[in-house]
Structures are given as structure tokens and as C-alpha cells.
Amino acid sequence: MSGVVSMKVNTALCFILSGFTLWILNEEKQNSLKKMYSILFPSVMILIGLLTLGEYLFEINFGIDEFLFKEETRATATSDPGRMSPITAFCFILSGISLMLLYRNKAFQMFQLLSLAVFALALLTLIGYAYAVNDFQGGMASFTKMAIHTSVAFVFLSVGMLFSKSDKGIMSIFTNDGIAGITTRKLLPVIIFTPLILGWLRLIGQQAGYYGTELGVALFSFITILILMTVVFVISGTLLSIDRKRKNAEKHLKEFEHFFNNSNDLSCIANMEGYFEIINPQFVNVLGYSEKELLEHPYFYFIHPDNLDTTTQEMGKANDGGNILNFINRYRKKDGSYLWLEWHSTFNPITGKVYAIARDITERKKAEEQLFIANKELESYILQLAESEEKFRMVLDSAQIGAWDLNLVIDTAWRSILHDQIFGYENLLPEWGYEIFIKHVIPEDREYVKQRFEEAYSKGRFSMECRIKRANDNTIRWISAQGLAYKNEKGELTKMMGIVIDINDRKNSEHELEVITAKLKEAQALAKMGNWDSNLVTNTDAWSDEAFKILGLDPNTTIPSPDTYFSCIHPNDLAFVKEKVSEVFATLKGNTYNYRIKRKDGTIIHALSQSNMDFDENNNPTRFFGIIQDITEIKNAEEKLIEINKELESFSYSVSHDLRAPLRAINGYAQILNEDYGKKLDQEGMRILETIRSNATKMGTLIDDLLAFSRLGRKEIQKTEVDMDKLIESVINEMNKSITHKAEINTANLHKVKADYRLLHQVMFNLVSNAIKYSSKGENPVVRISSEEKNGDIVFSVNDNGAGFDMQYADKLFGVFQRLHSHEEFKGTGVGLAIVQRIITKHGGKVWAEGIVNKGATFHFSLTKN
């Protein structure tokens, strides 16, 4: 374009560099190469600018202006060809610094100031071009010498630079969302373009001659005012509506705040760093911390240690975009106690914050806990109930008790299986009732049963025993039924319940018991023996009927007691009996004694008492019991026996005394006859006299033996330990003194026994003397005495090799006066072995004999070891 300043090559280069730098810096991805360029390019711009200004100042040519291209000669020259104007150079220096600052991302006010300065210079140049078209060689254009497109490019560059940091510094005023931003953005174009365009139009019009300078200025001013006023009103209108909206929003906010602050719930906004950002006063009220404390500490600080994990989990869910609903955790209060809080919260991914409301549910929780405990208790109670019902059923079943429960209102009857089984059904019948029951009762018992049920109505309970016919086997069995009857307030029977037991076996055993008891009673009556039993723990006494009878008391009117008993005892025996009773208590051993009872009617009873005692582990008597026997008859018999014995004694006395006297006389006078008149008698006379004498002597022996034998019957045996060897020695000594014999007597070591020494002495004397006597006719008579232990007894044997005897007469050996040999063969009265048998029998032993004729005999007797 001729007459117009053209853009220089360096200028274009600098614009390319600046544009590239701006592009690089606004790139999101940065790398070292790009960084290098973003430092290098502005540096080149600044360098070019400085060199160009240096050329102007020192009027020298560094040769940079036409470094790339030669300028057209036609081109409007600056001071030198191809050289950019000094203003342009200055603008590039500012732009370069500005871009470097932008790169450093620092001192953005300086950067914006520099950018604005570039913008202002470019704008000034543009306006200069606009208003001084005809005079651009002088005036503003001559001053700047900046090409028009250069200035336009600078406007774009500066705007570009400014908008690359639109959110900072003064640009934030322009770009913000608020009223300031809106106003600035709306006003700025109007303020820039209105004067510019109007000024240009005024100039055009004036140059075309439509109006003079004065009118032009007036029109310019008027239209400017009009446009600006319109713009102001439009903007104000917008602002007004914004203001209204804002006020409205503020009002809402206030209300919200009111709601937020006065809510009973705890409301808060928390960030993801773990801190509360905003909390409502309820937080302070409820937790007791100051607001500062709450905001200072991370919220996990307040959470119960046990809830940290769950809380973290819940927060995680929220972060993933979910809402937290009804989450419960515990917060520690200032005083250290904990509160249960129920949370509802939302996470807003845009703000990255959590909006939460919590409610103090501690009371509810407590109530819940109480409810929980109550529930648990109820549960366990129900379990226990079930268990106890189970136990109850087990008890019933194991006791063989059938249970039933009759609801008369809804007419149903619950029974345990056993109940129906008692009536002979394997399983429960579909239904049950009074009518079915009464059908089972045998006809003979029905009236009785009906009466019991009628009684139950008035008494509220019943108890009976009756017979039923079982359904399965038609057997008749005894049952026991007991129950309760319930009435409502109107007096109507509403419910009956009870139990049934099959008591057939018991009834049978009762019957057996009755029989046994009767037998026992009979036995006691026959034996005249009663029993008594004193329970020393309960202090109760029980006497059998016979005991009452023996004591002469009426069992129906007398209460048994020790005092009652003592009152029946013969006064003379009372002290003795009491002493005997005390003896049992002192020794804990039973005793036996005789005493007399004096009945109220005066009869005297001889009684035998045998008692015993039970005692516990501490030797405390627990039971004193025994029998009392009426031994009056025995006693009387005993007395009679004593009397008879006395008679027998006096008889024996008489025999001994009176029978022997005549014998002695016979003997004596025969002797006197012999002495005084012997010479007058012939041989036959002497033989007869001798016969008289010897018979009298024999008779005396018989009497002596008989007396000895009868004495034995009355003699009490007195047992001591007997050394049989010594006893035999004494027997042999005595034997040798009274008779001469040639027998060899062998004794082995004999057992010791407990026996009456004197009697046993006699036994041995009799047996040994018999053995000697009956073996005396042999050539080498030998008598052997031995003993052996057999079945707990000691058996003594006396053996000889003499005459022996025929075993078929063995049973006659031990009879009184029984003899197997004639007096002429062997002398003897036949009492000796009878005496042996009587003595041994008295000792509780046995006597027997073995013999072979002419070979010898053995006599055995056994004695119990003790």
C-alpha cells in the first residue's frame, strides 16, 4: 500500500515467535524442548527490540533490518530501510518480558501491566491511523511509524497474553462470574468502540462537509452520551435483576443458615482431608467441644475406636458416589462419654466435600439396648419355659403320669400321649372329653366318679381312685385321677386340668402289703412279739399293735412315746430298764434283757427286750428300735422247769442217799456174816454170800453212774481253752492209778479246743478206759488217740485193736444201759458212752463210732473249733 507504513520483516518474525511462544505456554503438555523455545523465542524478541532501539539511538546500522530480506525501495521508509519503528521495537521488548514472566508464572501483575501497555500502544496507533488518514506522515503515525497491521497484531497479541492468565489480577475482574465481570465485559466494548466509531464517523462527515467542527463535536458528544446512557440503563437493568436474584438467594441462604444453625440435628460440611469445614451450633451443644476444637481436629479424632473401621468403610462408599444412610457410630463428648450418632450424608464430587447430618440417637440406642436385653430375656425366658415344659413333660412321662387339660369354653382337651396310653390307646385319640372318660370307667365305679366330679365343681379340686377298662386289651386297671377345676366370675366351669396315673401295680402291691402286714400281725400275735421304732431325728415313735397289746395299751388312744413305755414298766424294774436303755445310747450297741411289765389292770408280764441302734457317721444315734416279747409263758415254764429240776434233784438225792443205804447194809451185813459166822457156812453158803455182796456192789455202781448221768443234764458247761495233750496225760495218770493194764497208749499232738475241762476229761476218761477195757483180751493192746481239723471242726478219735463191734448195732452204742457185750465178758453199766454223747452234744458236737468185730473200734467226736 503506498503511503502507508509497511510491516517489516523483523516485525513479522517477532510476531511469529511471540504467537508460537503463547501457543506453547498454553499447551497443557510441556516438555523440555517446548520450555527451551518459550525462553528462547521471547529472548530473541527482546534482543531484536533492543538492537533496533540501539540503531535508532546511536544512528548506526547493525545490519539486522535487512538480515533476511531487502526492503522494497518503494516502500514507505522508516529512518532506514527494513527497520521496524522504535515503538514496535519497544512493544516487542515489553511483549518478550511479558512472555518470560508468563513462562515463569510469576509476577502476573507486572505481566498484565506490560501486556496492557502493549495493548494501549497498539490501540493508540490504530486510533491514530483511523483519525489521521490524510496526515499519517506527521502526527501520531509519524511518531509511531508503526504499520497498521502491526498495531492490529499487537492488539491481538496483548489480548491473547492477557487471556492466557484470565483468572488472575485485573483480568479476574473481567472474567469473573459476578456482577463486576458482567459489567466490565458489557461496558468495555461499548466504551472502546463507541468513541472510536463515532469519532471516525464525525471525522468522515466533517471531511465530507456535512457539518462543521462544532456541530460534529456536539453530535459526537450527544450520540456518545445517548449510547452510553442506554448501555448504562441496560446494564443497570441487568444488575438490578441480578441484585434481586442475589437478594433472593441471600434470603434463602439466611433461611438455610437459620435452618442449619437451629436444626436439632448435627449438620456439617467436611472435606476429604478429614476435617470439618462448617459445623452447626448443635455440634457444639451436643458434643460439648468449642467450635474451634471441632474444626481443629480431624473428625476421626472424635470417633469411638471401635467405630473407626466401619466409619472408614462407609466414607469409602460415599466416595464411590453413594449416599450414606442411617450409618451409626459413636462420638466422644468433651466429658469423655460417648454418643451414638446416626448419619445421613452425601459426597459431592464437584466440591469434593461431604454434606452430612447426624442425629443423637443415644437415647434411642439405650432404649434399643434395653429392648434388646428385654428381648434376650424374653427369649431366654421362652427358652426356659420351653425347657421347663420339656422337663415337666419328661417328669410326667418318667413318672408314668398322664396329663390332661380340658378347655370347656372352646371344648378342646389337650392330653399327653401317656394319658391316652393309660386308657389303652397307642396314639392320641382325635378327641377326648368327660363322656369318653366316663365310658372307660367300669359301671360299678361310675356313680362314685360322677360324685367326685360334682364335688370338683364346688371344691375346685378332685382326687379319686377308680377302675377303668382299657380299650386295647379290655383289662380292668386301677387308676388314680387328680385335678383342678376353674370357674369364671359367673361361676361357670371353664377349665379343668389334672393327671392320671395307672396305679394297678401299686394297688396290687398294696394288697400284697396288706396281706404281708396281716401275716406279720398274726406272726407277732402268735409269737407275742411286738416291735417298736423310735426315730431320733424326727422324735417320732411307732409301735406295732402287738407291742401295744403286750404293754396293755389301746393302740387307738395311745400315742407311742418313751414316757408311755416307761410308765408300763414294773416299778421295781424301771431303774434297771432305764439303765439298759442308757447303755445302748452310750455304747451304740444293742442289748437284750428281761424285765417285767405291770399293766394298768395289775397283771404282771415278763418281757424280753431286744434293741438295736442306727447312727450316722458322726456317731449320733438316728434310730432306736427293737422288739418286745411277752415271755410270761416261757418264764412260767422256766420256773416250772426249775421246780421240776429241784424235784429231780431231791429225787436224785433220795436215790443217792436212800437207795445206797440198804445196799450198804446188805453189803455190810453180808461182810459181818462172813466175818462172824463164815466158819459156820460151807462153800456153797460162802458163794451165795459173795453173790449177794457183788450184786449189792454192782447196784451201787449202777446208782452212782445213773446219778452222774442225770447230774450232767443239769450242769452248765463252762468253756475254756483246753490243752488236750495235758488233759490226756492227766486221764492216763488217773487211769493207771485205778486199773492195771498192759495197753500201749499213743497220742499224737492234739488240737486245742474250747470246752469244759472237767467234762471233756470225763469224755476222754470214758473213751480211753473203754478202749483199754475192750482191748485188754488181745495180745498187744494198742490205744491210739489223735485229732484232725475237718470243715472247721476238730475231730478227736480214740482207736483200739480190741473186741470191736458189729456196725449194725452202732446206733445202740450210746444209749443208756445199752451194751453190746455181756457183763461177764466186759464189766460195765452201759452208761459211759451215754455220758460221752451227752457231754459232746451239750458242747454242740457229734459222736460216732466205727468198729469191726475182733478187729477193734474207733470212737470219734467233733467239737467246733471255737
Place this chain on the structure above:
Amino acid sequence: MDSLQILLVEDNMNDAELTIRALKKNNLANKLIHLKDGAKALDFIFAQGEYSHREMDNIPNVIVLDLKMPKVNGIEVLRRIKSDERTKRIPIVVLTSSKEDPDIQECYSLGVNSYVVKPVEFDHFVKAVSDLGLYWMILNQPPQ
């Protein structure tokens, strides 16, 4: 006055004769008085009844006493004599048919000096009576 040596109390005349005969054989019957029952014996000893004229201090050297006698038996006689201070030192020999233990026990407990059972065999009888006569009359030293 001749001192009395033997007082025989015996109701059985046979026994008495046999006894006296045995004593005579040993010349011991010279100073013997035979009484036939216990009552007489007591009268004699205590000088009463029909013997009241008798001097009481004339006591026999020995009394031979049968037990079974009419009126007052030997046991009673023994008891009376042995329980009286004046007569208890008189030696008494019971000569009886009874071998019964109770009799023997009782006699000894009453203080009898000897208890001899009459043997049925005459030889034995004579020997027994002779022995006791010799013993009490000659061997034994009575208190003065």
C-alpha cells in the same frame, strides 16, 4: 468224869451199827455216843431238853454227822453248831450217802471239817470210818 470222844448222829441203825463196828475194830468206840436224830444232837450239844442236866463244856473230840435225818437234818445241826461261839470249834465230820455237789458245797461253806461219802462196799466203808476215826481221835490235835 470220862471225856466224850465221838458223838455219832445217825438215824439209820444199820449204818450206825456198821460205823460203830468199824470204829470198834480200831478200839475207837469206847467213848462213843450215838444219837438218832438232829434234834437230839442239838439238845445234847447245847445241854438242853432231855440233856439239860449235862454239862455243856464236856464237848466231844469229833462229831460224826449224817445229813439226811428226820426232824432236824444234818445241815441244820451243822449250821447251829458252827454258828455258836461255844461250839464252833468242835470238829465235825459229815459221813453221808450223798455225793451231791450242793450238799458238799453247803457243808463246807458252813464250816465242816471233813466230808466223807459212805462207800457201798463194806471193806471200803470200814476203811473209811477207821481212817477218819484214827485221824480225828489220834492224829488231830484239837484246840485246848
